[in-house]
Amino acid sequence: MEKNDKIIELVGVSKEYDNNVVVDDFNLYIRKGEFVTFLGPSGCGKTTTLRMIAGFEMPTKGKIYLNGTDITDIPPYKRPINTVFQRYALFPHLDVYDNVAFGLKLKKIEDKKKDKDGNEKTVLRKLTRKEIDTKVMEALKIVDLEEFETRDITTLSGGQQQRVAIARAIVNEPEILLLDEPLGALDLKMRKDMQLELKEMHKKLGITFIYVTHDQEEALTMSDTIVVMKDGMIQQIGTPTDIYNEPKNAFVADFIGESNIYNGTITGEHKVIFLNHEFEMVDDFEKNEKVDVVLRPEDIFLLEKDKGMVNGKIVSKVFKGVHYEYVMMVGKNEVVIQDTKEYEVGETMSFYIKPFDIHIMHKEFVSNIFDGYIDKNNKLLFAEGEWECNVTDLLPGSSLDEDGYLVDKNGKLYDLTDALVKVEVGLKDIEIIDNEDDGNVSGEIVSIIYKGDHYQVIVRTPDYDDFVIDTEWTWNEFDKVSLKIDPSKIKMTLKKDIKEYVKD
Amino acid sequence: MLKIRFQRKHLSIPYAIFLILFIILPLLLIVYYAISDKTGAINFSNFVNFFKDKNKLGLLSFSVIIGLINTILCLLIGYPIAMLLVNKKYNKSKVLFLLFIMPMWINFVLRTAATRDLLYWIGINGGEMPYLATMIGMVYNYLPFTILPLYTTMLKMDKTLIEASYDLGARPHQTFFKTIIPMTMPGIVSAATMVFMPTMSSFVISDIMGERKISLIGNAIQFNFDQSRWNDGSLIALIMLLIIVIISLLTRNIQKQEDARGSIW
Numbered sequence: 001m002e003k004n005d006k007i008i009e010l011v012g013v014s015k016e017y018d019n020n021v022v023v024d025d026f027n028l029y030i031r032k033g034e035f036v037t038f039l040g041p042s043g044c045g046k047t048t049t050l051r052m053i054a055g056f057e058m059p060t061k062g063k064i065y066l067n068g069t070d071i072t073d074i075p076p077y078k079r080p081i082n083t084v085f086q087r088y089a090l091f092p093h094l095d096v097y098d099n100v101a102f103g104l105k106l107k108k109i110e111d112k113k114k115d116k117d118g119n120e121k122t123v124l125r126k127l128t129r130k131e132i133d134t135k136v137m138e139a140l141k142i143v144d145l146e147e148f149e150t151r152d153i154t155t156l157s158g159g160q161q162q163r164v165a166i167a168r169a170i171v172n173e174p175e176i177l178l179l180d181e182p183l184g185a186l187d188l189k190m191r192k193d194m195q196l197e198l199k200e201m202h203k204k205l206g207i208t209f210i211y212v213t214h215d216q217e218e219a220l221t222m223s224d225t226i227v228v229m230k231d232g233m234i235q236q237i238g239t240p241t242d243i244y245n246e247p248k249n250a251f252v253a254d255f256i257g258e259s260n261i262y263n264g265t266i267t268g269e270h271k272v273i274f275l276n277h278e279f280e281m282v283d284d285f286e287k288n289e290k291v292d293v294v295l296r297p298e299d300i301f302l303l304e305k306d307k308g309m310v311n312g313k314i315v316s317k318v319f320k321g322v323h324y325e326y327v328m329m330v331g332k333n334e335v336v337i338q339d340t341k342e343y344e345v346g347e348t349m350s351f352y353i354k355p356f357d358i359h360i361m362h363k364e365f366v367s368n369i370f371d372g373y374i375d376k377n378n379k380l381l382f383a384e385g386e387w388e389c390n391v392t393d394l395l396p397g398s399s400l401d402e403d404g405y406l407v408d409k410n411g412k413l414y415d416l417t418d419a420l421v422k423v424e425v426g427l428k429d430i431e432i433i434d435n436e437d438d439g440n441v442s443g444e445i446v447s448i449i450y451k452g453d454h455y456q457v458i459v460r461t462p463d464y465d466d467f468v469i470d471t472e473w474t475w476n477e478f479d480k481v482s483l484k485i486d487p488s489k490i491k492m493t494l495k496k497d498i499k500e501y502v503k504d
Numbered sequence: 505m506l507k508i509r510f511q512r513k514h515l516s517i518p519y520a521i522f523l524i525l526f527i528i529l530p531l532l533l534i535v536y537y538a539i540s541d542k543t544g545a546i547n548f549s550n551f552v553n554f555f556k557d558k559n560k561l562g563l564l565s566f567s568v569i570i571g572l573i574n575t576i577l578c579l580l581i582g583y584p585i586a587m588l589l590v591n592k593k594y595n596k597s598k599v600l601f602l603l604f605i606m607p608m609w610i611n612f613v614l615r616t617a618a619t620r621d622l623l624y625w626i627g628i629n630g631g632e633m634p635y636l637a638t639m640i641g642m643v644y645n646y647l648p649f650t651i652l653p654l655y656t657t658m659l660k661m662d663k664t665l666i667e668a669s670y671d672l673g674a675r676p677h678q679t680f681f682k683t684i685i686p687m688t689m690p691g692i693v694s695a696a697t698m699v700f701m702p703t704m705s706s707f708v709i710s711d712i713m714g715e716r717k718i719s720l721i722g723n724a725i726q727f728n729f730d731q732s733r734w735n736d737g738s739l740i741a742l743i744m745l746l747i748i749v750i751i752s753l754l755t756r757n758i759q760k761q762e763d764a765r766g767s768i769w
């Protein structure tokens with residue numbers, strides 16, 4: 001990679017609106033001729049980043065370089081960058097031809113001229129009418145709108161307006177073409193066609209394309225490089241295949257394609273445990289590391305009961321054209337599976353997955369996360385333990401009535417029996433007790449690592465639920481202990497909307 | 505027996521009566537008076553006389569000039585104000601907008617008289633400087649009518665078009681003339697028509713502000729009717745009407761582009 005290969009480079013770029021960080025310490029370079037896509041959910045800062053490259057927004061911090069020169073403070077009309085806007089932003093008072101010619105009419109080019117004494121001078125001049133005409137016609141030809149020059153913008157369909165917008169941008173021969181969700185307003189069929197056409201156009205023109213979308217399929221189809229973003233931060237940069245097959249974290253996996261994501265623990269060399277079952281896999285991870293496990297629905301096969309790895313009950317079936325999409329319940333976990341064969345809802349089946357289709361990702365470990373639920377006595381159950389938690393925390397301003405139902409401010413009743421919750425317990429909020437019966441759960445110490453000023457201990461319950469604990473005291477491996485957690489330190493969040501539990 | 509069944513089209517009867525009684529009939533009367541003489545016989549001598557009379561033609565062109573000057577001044581002052589008002593940074597609660605529009609809701613005669621006194625107080629005497637005082641009075645009176653249509657057009661204008669213009673290489677002044685002005689053309693046209701014609705035919709402002717030293721075509725109409733010279737008065741009114749028709753025909757194309765959205769009338 002040569003340095004002058006980089007056409008644009010963003011160094012430590014941040015953008016804040018009223019102390020709200022939209023783009024956070026963005027570092028990226030894009031090579032000449034690349035097709036780069038910024039992909040992420042709405043509000044992830046992708047459009048803001050694009051607008052900073054175009055010059056419509058000024059970064060709060062950081063620098064933007066174009067071909068090595070700092071363009072951070074250069075206004076948009078001086079940048080050799082053009083944009084295709086989300087809603088096209090065509091000028092309604094001009095016809096197709098004049099829309100496309102808009103930039104050319106303003107442009108000044110260098111020209112050699114001879115003065116009286118015959119010396120050659122470089123002067124700036126406007127393009128002649130003929131030059132403009134040739135370029136406009138060429139651009140309209142590229143977007144297949146040759147016959148449309150005199151048409152009014154308002155008489156064009158969405159797809160045609162889209163093409164005019166592209167022609168208007170490329171006619172200026174920009175070094176970079178920015179596309180801000182340009183296909184968002186088109187119908188599915190048209191979108192698919194335009195995707196391929198844009199890709200073709202990119203090949204033909206050889207300009208760098210920076211494309212913004214929230215549609216993962218679009219990103220996978222078109223890009224050379226995908227930049228996955230979330231909360232103003234880059235999650236992963238890679239080729240479509242990399243991003244699909246080797247997502248760096250659970251967010252990327254979930255955003256790119258459909259995925260099943262579980263909390264897992266590495267139990268040995270090429271071994272991982274999740275869904276209460278030990279699976280073989282191919283990645284190298286450290287033993288006892290807590291990981292995110294990602295399974296693609298299309299990689300999972302359904303087999304008859306007990307023939308596969310894990311049994312479960314099929315609870316839903318949706319026909320998707322080529323395949324059926326099933327949801328199988330394994331304990332309290334859902335597994336989404338795509339299979340071409342038809343099975344009935346209610347059947348108990350098993351599933352099978354190949355070792356190399358199990359994708360393991362590092363997890364940033366800050367707290368213990370469990371899947372729990374609330375029983376009919378409003379007790380919180382997770383990891384084989386029972387806690388007297390304050391369920392009114394789940395709904396601010398609520399209280400419990402004498403029958404054990406949750407009552408909100410307006411007197412509405414909620415029945416939380418069997419409500420699924422995500423449980424978070426801090427590493428320091430768990431106390432290890434010698435006596436196996438004194439705590440909430442019991443287990444065995446499977447790992448102890450010294451972390452400078454404290455030990456990180458992992459306690460495994462008989463059902464393979466792991467607790468990670470930071471403690472000042474040293475313990476021994478294989479010690480049988482019990483764990484005590486102060487219920488007030490347990491953080492609960494409902495997995496579904498509270499409205500699901502309204503009692504009528 | 506004849507039975508009249510109520511149909512939806514019967515709802516239009518009151519409006520038809522209204523139209524005939526208050527619009528079509530008076531219009532026909534104006535036309536009749538304009539092309540007849542005192543005896544009631546139809547002849548076109550009125551027309552001929554009007555266009556032969558240098559004084560009357562002079563009055564007409566003077567009114568046109570005053571109308572044009574007022575329109576241009578109102579647009580020059582009103583356009584930046586409207587731009588300022590659509591910018592949320594300066595007009596957060598729309599209070600500023602209301603302040604600029606408010607004079608419209610105060611009694612016209614009272615407002616004009618107060619303007620005269622105010623000008624007198626700061627040293628602009630209508631008796632000594634009738635043109636200046638009249639122009640100030642005109643601009644003050646018609647400015648809200650300029651701001652309102654401009655403001656509504658600008659509010660509806662797609663702001664990304666300005667960005668698109670910058671993006672295509674237009675500097676701020678080029679963007680203003682090549683994008684913002686054309687985009688707000690419907691507002692400019694409706695603002696202009698709302699200022700130009702009323703200025704020409706107004707007589708109260710020139711009477712009060714110019715202390716009767718300035719006479720516009722509106723003053724002439726009023727004078728003729730005061731003197732019971734209905735034929736002459738109607739003729740001038742008809743000529744004014746024709747001017748309006750011609751102007752609206754000329755501006756129709758620009759208005760059509762935006763379905764006349766820019767105008768609130």
